[in-house]
Amino acid sequence: MRQTIRNVSPMSNEGRNAYVIEHLTDALLTLLRDHSINDVSISELCECAGVGRASFYRNFESKEDIVRLYINHLFCEWADAYEQGDDKPLSALIQSIFAHFERHRDFYGLLNERRLIYLLKDVIIGICGPKPEQSKDDAYAKAFVAYTLYGWVEVWFQRGMKESSEEMAGLFKMQGL
Incomplete structure (x- = not known):
């Protein structure tokens, strides 16, 4: 133009x-x-x-960068709302993340349909994953949780997001995580 x-x-x-x-x-x-x-x-x-x-x-640089930026925008909104409370257990974080996905079901459903869910991985790792300043034990524990969560999110999308955010948090907690 x-x-x-x-x-x-x-x-x-x-x-x-x-x-x-x-x-x-x-x-x-x-x-x-x-x-x-x-x-x-x-x-x-x-x-x-x-x-x-x-x-x-x-x-x-790419069309995928547009999607990444939009995902980051949505997650910044989520993080602002989530961080307003006190320290919360991991199950509350999990429930809150899945509730976020439910609120934006159409967008994330579109990502799943177009096989773009992999773009979520960096966001989830950024939120729940290891940080350079953490001890070895903490870093590996955080990596385990973050990659497990990403796997669960991917399967949840593939299964049609049938379980509620509360059910997903409960299932996660039942695994001892």
């Missing part, structure tokens, strides 16, 4: 980038309803979003 006085907003670069990111995200999620991510071209995505290809490449 060629920029002219009619189609360029007087907003700041940050405002324009936010606009571009929002429109590319909305367009990609719309296109993913009918196409796999590999079948969506950058040109088609930009046309649907009403932005130029340069805008895409200025903000993203």
Whole structure:
């Protein structure tokens, strides 16, 4: 899209980038309803979003990066709400994460349908996984929990998200985790 006085907003670069990111995200999620991510071209995505290809490449390296950014956005909202309380047991964290997935069932169902669930792994590892400053024992325990949780999430999606978040937390707790 060629920029002219009619189609360029007087907003700041940050405002324009936010606009571009929002429109590319909305367009990609719309296109993913009918196409796999590999079948969506950058040109088609930009046309649907009403932005130029340069805008895409200025903000993203791949279409998957758009999905990752949106997942991170959703999880930041979740984390802000979750962290408002006191220290909570692991089962409360698990229940809260699965409740988050339930609230955004359509989006995560779309990720599952389009085989993009793997994009969740980094987010889950970032939340529940090991940190460099942790002791060896803590780091391995956190890695075990994080990768186990990711596996459970993946299977839960594949099974159609039938169990409630409370049931999933209970099942996790029954495993001694």
